[in-house]
Amino acid sequence: MYPGPATEEGERVLIETLVADAFGTNCYVLSAGPGSECVVVDPGIGIAPRLDDLLADRGLKPVAVVLTHGHLDHTFSVAPVCGANDVPAYIHTDDAHLLADPSQGFSANMMSLLGTGLDWTEPDDVQPLADGGVIELAGMRFTVDHAPGHTAGSAMFHTADADAAYTVTGDVLFRGAIGRTDLPGGSDAAMQDTLRRKVLPLDDATVVLPGHGPGTTIAAERARNPYLKRAAAGGH
Template identity: 90%
Template sequence: MLIETLVADAFGTNCYVLSSGPGAECVVVDPGIGIAPRLDDLLTDRGLKPVAVVLTHGHLDHTFSVTPVCGANDVPAYIHTDDAHLLADPAKGFSANMMSLVGTGLDWTEPDDVQTLADGGIVELAGMRFTVDHAPGHTAGSAMFHTGDAEGLYTLTGDVLFRGAIGRTDLPGGSDAAMQETLRTKVLPLDDAVVVLPGHGPATTIAAERARNPYLKRAAGAH
């Protein structure tokens, strides 16, 4: 599996491009603010053809470029059903001061084709299989996506789990109680070998986070 990472200028959001290799179909995950030009260059350089945009949740720093990317490639956007409303009105997911960081006068349009996902669903895209794992806490509709091949297992965690940290739970739709349940029932059971591809910051592994992430240690102690 070929995994390319582009980091958005704003908020340091990771945009991932996953494919079976150069010249293949691909999936774009979380195209953030200002990412579209560099994404176009990467797709051209690698000869990749997007078949879908997958969104880990509905926050604007992860969805800002979804409509132009979907429109330019005539592909659908996939998001968990509980965050789909944020594609119609992204301001509902941010506080007023967070929206001010994005900028006023946002000219927002929803993607033409939005496919909603449910917990446990399996989506086959670009020759890869993604299992949807509803993981609320950061937002009501946050989801992790599990995929992999013979060489490794990968989980796109969005803003659920980072290296040494977790996503904040104080924005609209967030819940500390839901996050604790997600960590306990969805993250901790994952195999140690799983490579974590987070929404911000460097990649890590479940083994590393089990050993050093204070939030996972807290969740484990709540068993």
């Protein structure tokens, strides 16, 4: 559980993390505290029951599901979570097709890991996001930063308060690593451009909330992440 960004009135909020049953995908719940509205980010495999428990325990009401990209390990529970709470799903336009057919984002071998009985339903209400857009949800303001490379429609979400800046990076940036670029829609060249133009300019103190693994900061990744170092040096 992280201290998080402020509401529009300046109150601190909390960022809580649930780790999915497969692939170690992080699902984040951002709220102003017990009894408030919240935003759910990247509800992955097996998340729904534990998310329901968390929401009930905290008295939270989701107002939206926000997706960093369209890969199934981040979107597996999006339809049940949206349906149970009657809320929209937000995703960048370039990955919206993956909510209709998630098999387009994975190789056949990776899809086979999920078994043959996938019963997929697209959320009823899908809201497209564009680069530089600002969405206000549950009293918080998020800036959308299109960050292709892992997928064509990968996006990061920036928010901040008086004390800290936070970036939900999805599979763009991890502690010591980045997301793979060899899946359908991935591009190493696009990832390098994203790292140079979108990640490196972030302030060192920015807290990174990645799609997998522990949180980190831009300063820590600038110092030790070989992929970020490669991008800083202009490598290809």
